[in-house]
Amino acid sequence: MSETIWIHYARPRPHWYDLSDERQTALKAEWSASAERSKSVGAARVGAYHIRGNHDFETVEIWSFPNAEAAYEHWVRLTIAGYNEWFAYANNIGFGPIE
Amino acid sequence: MSLIPGATQVFSVDQLSTGCAVIFLAKRVPASPKVFGEAQRLAIGQVLAELADEGWQLSVRAMFDPSVAEPMVFDTGFAHNIDLAGVFEAPSVTAALEGTVRLEAAGWNRRFDTEWLIGPRELSTVKGIGDPVDRPWGFVAFWEWNDARTAASPEERRRNDADCDIAFQADLDANINMTGRHRTDWMHGWQHLSIWEATSPELIDHAMYEHERVLDFRFTTSRHYVGRRRPLADFLATN
Numbered sequence: 001m002s003e004t005i006w007i008h009y010a011r012p013r014p015h016w017y018d019l020s021d022e023r024q025t026a027l028k029a030e031w032s033a034s035a036e037r038s039k040s041v042g043a044a045r046v047g048a049y050h051i052r053g054n055h056d057f058e059t060v061e062i063w064s065f066p067n068a069e070a071a072y073e074h075w076v077r078l079t080i081a082g083y084n085e086w087f088a089y090a091n092n093i094g095f096g097p098i099e
Numbered sequence: 100m101s102l103i104p105g106a107t108q109v110f111s112v113d114q115l116s117t118g119c120a121v122i123f124l125a126k127r128v129p130a131s132p133k134v135f136g137e138a139q140r141l142a143i144g145q146v147l148a149e150l151a152d153e154g155w156q157l158s159v160r161a162m163f164d165p166s167v168a169e170p171m172v173f174d175t176g177f178a179h180n181i182d183l184a185g186v187f188e189a190p191s192v193t194a195a196l197e198g199t200v201r202l203e204a205a206g207w208n209r210r211f212d213t214e215w216l217i218g219p220r221e222l223s224t225v226k227g228i229g230d231p232v233d234r235p236w237g238f239v240a241f242w243e244w245n246d247a248r249t250a251a252s253p254e255e256r257r258r259n260d261a262d263c264d265i266a267f268q269a270d271l272d273a274n275i276n277m278t279g280r281h282r283t284d285w286m287h288g289w290q291h292l293s294i295w296e297a298t299s300p301e302l303i304d305h306a307m308y309e310h311e312r313v314l315d316f317r318f319t320t321s322r323h324y325v326g327r328r329r330p331l332a333d334f335l336a337t338n
Contacts, residue, residue, distance in 0.1 A: 006286075015250040068192045072219070075285040085249045090288030093217075095196060 003064055006071040007092040009057035010015045027086065034081050038074040042066045057090065068093060109267040110222040110279060119195040120158075120218040120281040121187040124293060124324070125334075126180070132337065139206025140255075140335050150198055157186040158259065159237060159294050162224055162278050171315035172334065173237035178211060182211075183334055184239045184324045186294055187245045198284045211336065216226075218281030218292050219237075231272035234296035239324040241289035248318035262313040269309050270295070272337025273302055289322070295313075300325050311329075 016024070035045065046062040065071040071093055078084070126127055147170050149192060158171035172185030189195035199215045207213065227234075248256060270277065276296040284290035297303050303325060310316065 013249055015246070068196050068217075072285045074193055079284070084284070086190045088246065089284075089288050091284065093196070093286045095200065 003096055004068045004071050005063055005094040005096060007094070008061045008063070009051070009055065009059070010061065010087045011052075011056075011058040011089075011092045013086055013088050017025040023026075025059070027062075027082070029076060030081050031083050033076075034083075037077060038063070038070070041070065042058045042064070043070060043074060055089075066097075109225060109264050109271065110277075118188040118190070118220040119192050120216075120283075120292060121189055121195045121198060121214050122216040122218065122281075123183075123187075123199075123211075124181045124184050124216075124281070125183050125185070125213040127182045127334065128212055129212060130209055134269075135206060135209040135337065137337055139209055140337050142205035142334060143202060143207055144332075146198075146201050149201075150187070150189070153194065153208060154190045155194075155198065157331075158328075159186050159278060159296060162186075163226065163276055163296070164187060170331040171323070171328055172331050173239065174329045174333075175324050175326035178326075179324055181324070183329075183331075184237070184326055185331065186239070186292075188220070216283045216287050216289070216292070218241065218283035220279065221282050221291075222279035224279050225271060225277045227274035227276050228271050232274060234274075234276055234298050234299055235328045236297045236300055236303065237282060237324075237326050237328060238295040238297060239326070240293050240295070240321055241291065241323075242319040242321035243282070243284075243288070243290045244318060245320045251318065256318070259314060259318050263310070263315050265311045266306070266309045270306050273306060274298070275302070275306065 006010065019027075039045065042065070044064045046064060048059050048061040050058070051060045052058045063071070063074070065074065134299050151157060151168060153204040156165065158167060158169070159173075160171055170187075171184045174182070187198070189198055197216045197219075203213075248259070248337040251259070267277070278294040282290070282291045283292055295303065297306075
């Protein structure tokens with residue numbers, strides 16, 4: 001197994017909508033910087049996709065990491081930056097690719 | 100490995116352990132002996148023996164008494180839509196994930212429909228206060244810090260944590276063993292796991308009243324499983 005796929009479902013928590021546009025933008029920039037750190041150590045962001053029409057969440061975001069520990073550290077950095085305080089989420093991991 | 104803070108009066112951050120919980124919530128699948136037979140049972144036994152050699156603990160019991168070697172789970176079928184809930188502890192996240200794949204490949208997937216969760220340990224085990232007793236009942240608790248908690252001020256959270264510690268201290272005074280806390284949020288919707296060992300389901304139910312009284316569930320949304328400890332071998336038997 002040479003790759004860990006990380007699947008992240010998310011939707012804003014209710015109090016996210018009380019923030020000003022400026023504060024939301026600043027927080028998003030902070031989380032983007034955290035994601036860039038993951039890319040710098042070997043992760044690849046496949047992308048984010050809209051899923052509200054067929055799921056409990058608003059978006060699904062998919063990443064590829066070199067191993068499970070790297071996926072774990074990516075998430076820990078986001079939570080240290082407060083991401084989980086503003087967004088509800090559910091995460092999955094998968095090993096592969098399966099031949 | 101990075102962990103989040105969360106120590107309280109009752110629970111301390113486990114700085115030493117690199118343990119990683121492997122949680123399995125499983126429902127038995129009706130299958131003919133051709134699908135699951137002695138070959139699969141023996142293969143799973145072989146994988147379990149290898150995992151033990153590699154430093155795994157194969158029961159909640161072993162988290163409190165490492166000399167316990169027999170793989171054990173909690174029999175939950177009487178009260179839940181799963182037949183068993185089990186928790187092992189692996190040496191690392193990768194070892195944990197690879198262990199699930201090895202078990203499934205050995206034939207586990209022919210016997211059980213399983214939800215696997217993986218959670219690095221954050222907080223240490225805490226033993227109940229009182230005479231040594233057998234605690235054959237397990238309480239498996241998953242929870243998330245909900246929207247109400249994330250919207251609360253730091254002071255409100257601190258006050259709620261302190262109030263919850265009153266309930267946790269009462270649990271310890273009732274001679275309940277607690278496994279501390281494992282972190283599952285990186286790969287699941289549930290954020291945390293804790294498992295208790297208790298003398299009876301009635302004691303667990305009684306403890307919940309105190310957790311309700313201190314408003315534990317104001318800031319957490321949870322799922323609880325109750326089951327009686329049984330050897331995993333009972334669920335793998337082919338006769």
